Amino acid sequence: MRLHAPEVLVLFLLGAAASLVGDHSHVVTGTTEYFTDAAPFVWSSPIWFPVMVGAATVSLAELRLHLPNPRTTVTSRQGLAGIAAVVGTYVTTALVHSAPPVPSITLIVAMAIITWCALGDTPSVVCGVLAAVIGPIVEIVLVKLGVFAYNADSDGLFGVGPWLVPLYFAFGVVVAMLGEIAAKERKPEHVAV
Structure with a gap:
């Protein structure tokens, strides 16, 4: 099973739009600061x-379709709840x-666990x-390259927010x-007779 072009486009735009809301929240609260103007x-x-x-977003969605037993019982309503859960966690x-790190990380871990328990399945893990793993590593590399930085109050994981790990988990x-x-x-695709 593979994603078709319209599905790829919708998932790409959905991931991009959600990321803009979360990243804007990080920038306006001083959680992160960009040091580049090389791109618009x-x-x-x-x-x-x-x-x-x-x-x-597209890559992970495609991966799930290649893992065992893609569910056919999930609904658009659950999809909307999942989007709200991830965007809400990102803004949080x-x-x-x-x-302080312990309560903030615990909160984000709890939100990620609830998201998985309510909406995920074993292959989604x-x-x-x-x-x-990959999301925080990419961000750590970009921070080390001086592209952006996390506020000193939230850079406890090699220069990035430690709560990125559960946030990215919920996203996945x-x-x-x-x-x-x-x-x-x-x-359904039409089959010629």
Whole structure:
């Protein structure tokens, strides 16, 4: 099973749009600061940021369709709940960026666990773990390159927010579900008789 072009476009745009809301929240609260103007900005983000998140969204959704037993029982309503959960968690990281690490990380971990328990399945853990590993590593590299920085109150994981790991995990789980929904909702292909 593979995503079709319209599904790829919708998932890409959805990931890009959600990333702009979360990143804007980080910028306006001082959680992150960009040091580059080499690329045009969309709202508060350099254009490459929503492109990267959109590409990650499509990649993880496609991966889920290649893992065992894609669900056909997930609904658009659950998809909307998943999007709200991830965007809400992302915005929460902006609001707690200056909070002590233990309560802020615990809150984001709890939100990620609830998201997985309510909306994920066992194969979605693969997508969640991949996102939780690769996403923070990419951000750590960009911070080390001087592209942007996290506020000193929230840079405890090699220069990035430690709550990125559970945030990315929830993102991966929800995107896996969105891939399942996209595949389930597609119109059946007509077969010539």
